[in-house]
Amino acid sequence: MLIPLVNDDARKKALEAVRDAKPGWVVSISKPNRSTAQNSLYWAVLQEVSEQIRPNGQGHTSDVWHVYFKTLFLPARMKELPGGQVVELEPTTTGMTTGAFSEYVEQVIAWATEHGMTWTDDLRAMRVERDTIMRLPSLYQTEQS
Numbered sequence: 001m002l003i004p005l006v007n008d009d010a011r012k013k014a015l016e017a018v019r020d021a022k023p024g025w026v027v028s029i030s031k032p033n034r035s036t037a038q039n040s041l042y043w044a045v046l047q048e049v050s051e052q053i054r055p056n057g058q059g060h061t062s063d064v065w066h067v068y069f070k071t072l073f074l075p076a077r078m079k080e081l082p083g084g085q086v087v088e089l090e091p092t093t094t095g096m097t098t099g100a101f102s103e104y105v106e107q108v109i110a111w112a113t114e115h116g117m118t119w120t121d122d123l124r125a126m127r128v129e130r131d132t133i134m135r136l137p138s139l140y141q142t143e144q145s
Contacts, residue, residue, distance in 0.1 A: 021119045034101035035095070041126040042105050045112060052117050 003014045018027055046062040046069075059069075067090065074091035081087060083136075118125060 031097040031099075034096050034098055034136075037126070038098065038101050038105060041129075042108065043100075043122070044050050044123055045105070045109055045117075048111050048117055048120065048123060053115050055110065069104075069108045069111070072111070073104055133140055 003017065005011055005014060021027070043062065046065045048130055049065050050060055050062045070091040070093060070134055074093070076091060077089040078086055079089055093104065096104065
């Protein structure tokens with residue numbers, strides 16, 4: 001069960017769920033992960049990058065740009081394997097909070113703009129929607145403080 005704590009009713013529902021939980025169940029409180037609006041904007045930007053930016057005349061898919069930007073802007077993850085070998089794992093956007101993902105998307109947008117991407121009306125509208133959602137204090141207040 002996932003209950004976003006957006007208002008008093010949601011908080012009451014969460015408290016009821018905790019009260020009714022069976023022994024041994026686990027409760028976890030965390031910052032919200034990236035929003036649907038953020039994710040939609042990000043993939044729309046990747047699509048525009050794939051259509052508008054062609055390094056050395058070569059085009060790339062949105063998925064390739066996704067990997068490229070993760071390796072460009074996110075820290076590498078190191079994992080020690082049995083036997084002591086250390087390997088580098090691909091950076092991931094999965095599980096990023098709304099604030100962290102917003103910063104990442106802004107880095108991608110800045111890079112794309114610097115490299116010649118032009119803004120479509122659809123992208124502008126999506127960015128406004130994402131920015132409006134990020135300003136909702138009841139949902140993201142702790143995230144931005």
